Amino acid sequence: MGVAFYKALKYGLGPVRKSKKLEIEILGAESLGVRGLCCFIGCGDRNVLIDPGIALGYKRHRLLPHPFQVAVDERIQRKILDRWQSATDIVISHFHGDHVPLADANPFQLNIRQVLGLNPDVRMWVKAPDAYTPIERERAADLALMLKTDLLAETGRHEAMTFSRPVPHGDYNSSDTVMMTRIESERVFVHASDIQLLNEEAVLQILDWRPDVALVGGPPLYLSRLSENQIRNAWRNALRLARGVDCLILDHHLMRNFEGEAWLEKLSRQSGSRVMCSADFMNTPRMLLEASRQKLYRDMPVSPSWHESYGMGTADTDAYWHKAGKLYPDLALL
Numbered sequence: 001m002g003v004a005f006y007k008a009l010k011y012g013l014g015p016v017r018k019s020k021k022l023e024i025e026i027l028g029a030e031s032l033g034v035r036g037l038c039c040f041i042g043c044g045d046r047n048v049l050i051d052p053g054i055a056l057g058y059k060r061h062r063l064l065p066h067p068f069q070v071a072v073d074e075r076i077q078r079k080i081l082d083r084w085q086s087a088t089d090i091v092i093s094h095f096h097g098d099h100v101p102l103a104d105a106n107p108f109q110l111n112i113r114q115v116l117g118l119n120p121d122v123r124m125w126v127k128a129p130d131a132y133t134p135i136e137r138e139r140a141a142d143l144a145l146m147l148k149t150d151l152l153a154e155t156g157r158h159e160a161m162t163f164s165r166p167v168p169h170g171d172y173n174s175s176d177t178v179m180m181t182r183i184e185s186e187r188v189f190v191h192a193s194d195i196q197l198l199n200e201e202a203v204l205q206i207l208d209w210r211p212d213v214a215l216v217g218g219p220p221l222y223l224s225r226l227s228e229n230q231i232r233n234a235w236r237n238a239l240r241l242a243r244g245v246d247c248l249i250l251d252h253h254l255m256r257n258f259e260g261e262a263w264l265e266k267l268s269r270q271s272g273s274r275v276m277c278s279a280d281f282m283n284t285p286r287m288l289l290e291a292s293r294q295k296l297y298r299d300m301p302v303s304p305s306w307h308e309s310y311g312m313g314t315a316d317t318d319a320y321w322h323k324a325g326k327l328y329p330d331l332a333l334l
């Protein structure tokens with residue numbers, strides 16, 4: 001289907017779920033078929049769910065999400081809900097709809113109503129409220145009110161977790177910010193979503209944290225507004241990170257088009273380091289479904305009324321899931 005599939009075995013590194021002390025499971029990301037950068041980290045007696053949100057690019061190439069994308073989204077939503085129940089801590093890097101459940105979610109996002117009562121005692125960690133944008137302030141209030149919980153907004157170290165102060169979401173001109181998280185046990189893991197490798201401040205913080213494994217949001221090469229200068233800057237930052245981190249996982253905006261995938265391959269070659277996407281790390285075939293949306297529509301045509309029917313609960317994704325299983329056997333869909 002035009003999606004390159006290859007595995008973490010190529011690098012001699014797979015998911016580390018069997019480790020007793022630091023277990024990393026990436027649940028949602030563009031290379032796994034959806035928008036987001038959600039992961040579940042087990043370390044000692046803590047289970048930390050980071051960025052429990054999900055989205056699909058609402059319109060790409062003037063097309064709504066293909067039902068097969070929606071089928072993958074449904075399955076990842078179920079995983080996130082399952083991990084939500086066993087989490088001791090939930091961390092939200094920022095309040096964009098691909099990172100947190102929403103009160104007004106669209107059909108492809110997690111709705112706060114889906115997590116009501118699932119885990120009332122879980123601790124929820126968020127970035128400093130003075131860095132919220134107006135929409136983030138509203139979304140944080142919705143979450144706290146509907147879940148009847150306090151949102152813990154503290155930077156610095158708390159047990160195995162360390163939270164950064166807010167850093168730019170992309171370049172310095174953005175008023176949006178994100179909080180990065182470091183988790184330490186016998187190894188160090190860092191989650192740095194949406195920094196896009198466009199600001200040095202975030203990259204220097206990650207390097208200073210000395211991670212063994214870093215899961216980082218790469219540059220949005222699919223956006224035509226990204227300047228040549230920004231792309232060069234992202235490349236420099238990516239090389240620095242790749243050389244300073246034992247295993248660098250780059251995903252999110254970067255994997256929304258095939259140019260991003262090629263950029264990742266080039267980085268892997270030039271750095272000589274272990275650089276991969278989330279699917280590689282999880283030892284599963286890459287599914288750049290947003291990048292493949294036009295092909296999905298060609299391979300599996302969709303009735304013009306399907307999305308409206310799905311929104312009303314009178315259409316489902318089953319036929320598309322099964323058809324994709326036959327058309328793309330490499331995906332090994334179950």
Ligand SMILES: [Fe+2]
Nearest residue numbers: 036096098194
């Ligand atoms: Fe994001």
